Amino acid sequence: MRKILIDNILQSIRSGLVVLDYHGIIVYATSPAMKILGYEEEQFIGKSWGELFLHTENNSELNQIIIDVIGEEKLNLHREVSYFSPARQHYQLSVTTSYLRETKTISGIIVQLDDITELSELRQREKLMIEERQRFSLEMLESMKKISLSVAHVILNPVASIGGFVRLMMKRIDEDNPLRQYLEPIGECTGRLEGIVKSFKEYTDIKTVHYETIHLITLVEGVRPKIESIANKLEKEIRYRIDVEDNVTAYIDPVLFMMALDEILINSIESIEDGPGEIDIIVYKAACGIIVEIKDTGSGIDNKHIPYAFDPFFTTKTSNNGMGLFKVRKIITEHLGTITIERRELLGTKVIIHLPADDLPANNLMIQ
Ligand SMILES: Nc1ncnc2c1ncn2[C@@H]1O[C@H](COP(=O)(O)OP(=O)(O)OP(=O)(O)O)[C@@H](O)[C@H]1O
Ligand SMILES: [Mg+2]
Structure with a gap:
């Protein structure tokens, strides 16, 4: 009765559970586990892990987890790995392992599996979108910088000539010449424009060179x-x-x-x-x-x-x-x-x- 109850509970968990004995033989697996891994019960229970998986190079990440648990006795290993089913379907799995203990001795390994293929594709898509957005804003910044520098450069030359000519004219005309009242503000404004463009150029020229x-x-x-x-x-x-x-x-x-x-x-x-x-x-x-x-x-x-x-x-x-x-x-x-x-x-x-x-x-x- 107790065994049936436990089995029912385990089978109802969405994550897949596989139990291996200490020789790597699959002694128990829930239906979700077999579904995730792409096996029928008769192809799976009683088979050794090595027989099913070790020969497939594509599943080296998954195999490595089992090798690490058995060989290096690493506890509670959790990794996200690629997995190719016998039908050559690609999945992304989240795998967590722990030991099955009977009193003080370890009698097997419990492997918990979750199919995170969709989640990982979503994450990948999101990452690509973020990268694309970052690339786009960098390109935008770069072209904004180029445009601003060209505008600054293009403005500086005519402004400098206007300023130069105004200063020349001011020198050539008498102190009481009525034209001064027009020339002075032009001189002031061009001086201001020159200052703005120069300080803008100074800003874009700031470079960290030597820390x-x-x-x-x-x-x-x-x-x-x-x-x-x-x-x-x-x-x-x-x-x-x-x-x-x-x-x-x-x-x-x-x-x-x-x-x-x-x-x-x-x-x-x-x-x-x-x-x-x-x-x-x-x-x-x-x-x-x-x-x-x-x-x-x-x-x-x-x-x-x-x-x-x-x-x-x-x-x-x-x-x-x-x-x-x-x-x-x-x-x-x-x-x-x-x-x-x-x-x-x-x-x-x-x-x-x-x-x-x-x-x-x-x-x-x-x-x-
Ligand atoms: N120590 C300060 N005391 C009072 N106001 C300040 C002080 N520092 C900055 N400010 C205020 O912040 C504004 C911006 O400062 P910022 O140094 O960027 O420009 P600015 O001094 O006006 O011009 P520029 O630095 O290009 O000659 C100033 O115009 C001023 O109103
Ligand atoms: Mg200032």
């Missing part, structure tokens, strides 16, 4: 002369503090990373309006990697501008192009890092860069 392990103290110290010269140029009085935790290293492209720091510091210096301003550059190691914070006591970024701050050509300044933070974000993402900007509670703005720890190198990356 190395850098002591951040050495790199960050390099900003001192820059802060001083920009502050002088913009006639701002700046006090700054550099605080880099000892021995923090990062795997970065130092030239590019410096370019990003420069852009952030220029913004900080530009944001300082009246009187002396302060800039703090703080670098430390955290559980999630390396943190670089740049804090200023400037006018502070407007909360409603934060979502757009990293967009190309977004600026709140009258004579800037709004490309600085766009370039910075590209550099940081290429280092597998992230960057955020926030308004400080009392005064000024804070930019936070997260970089991966130096044991997670952002190696071999090329900016597209």
Whole structure:
């Protein structure tokens, strides 16, 4: 009675079950198992595994599981394998093995089989679709880049000539000539256009070429002369503090990373309006990697501008192009890092860069 009950339960499971004794003889199999493997009961029960399967090379993956279980006594092996039925039909099977135990001794092997052919075809199709989509977006990006570069190139030449001629005409006409009122705005606009196209070209020219392990103290110290010269140029009085935790290293492209720091510091210096301003550059190691914070006591970024701050050509300044933070974000993402900007509670703005720890190198990356 108990045996019939167990048999009924086993036969009603959708997965197929095959039991082999320790000599590899098939002593029990459920109907789903025989259906999946393509055998009738009389061709299957009592036969040895080797007799049925070992001679078929196509089923080496399935055979290997049994060999590993018997030979290497590997427990609970689970693999997805290809299987060719006696009718040469191809299936994809999910196979799990375990031991049949009687008290403490192992008396056989239980093989659980699931036909995952449809699922695996679906997965394969999905994978192909994702690959196709990725290829398509890469091609799109590549052609967008080519188009933008050509447009930039084509615009730059005529704009530069218009600008050049306007400047020449301005030099040749008298200070009080009424034509000046028309020429001056043309000069300003062409200058602006030239600036936009140039900074766009700079953006597309950004290339990570040389990654190395850098002591951040050495790199960050390099900003001192820059802060001083920009502050002088913009006639701002700046006090700054550099605080880099000892021995923090990062795997970065130092030239590019410096370019990003420069852009952030220029913004900080530009944001300082009246009187002396302060800039703090703080670098430390955290559980999630390396943190670089740049804090200023400037006018502070407007909360409603934060979502757009990293967009190309977004600026709140009258004579800037709004490309600085766009370039910075590209550099940081290429280092597998992230960057955020926030308004400080009392005064000024804070930019936070997260970089991966130096044991997670952002190696071999090329900016597209
Ligand atoms: N430290 C800061 N303090 C206040 N506002 C800031 C700061 N940094 C960025 N912003 C805001 O974010 C905008 C975008 O910055 P971004 O550097 O991209 O452009 P920009 O400085 O205006 O122009 P560009 O960098 O091309 O000269 C700025 O116009 C400004 O409104
Ligand atoms: Mg800027």
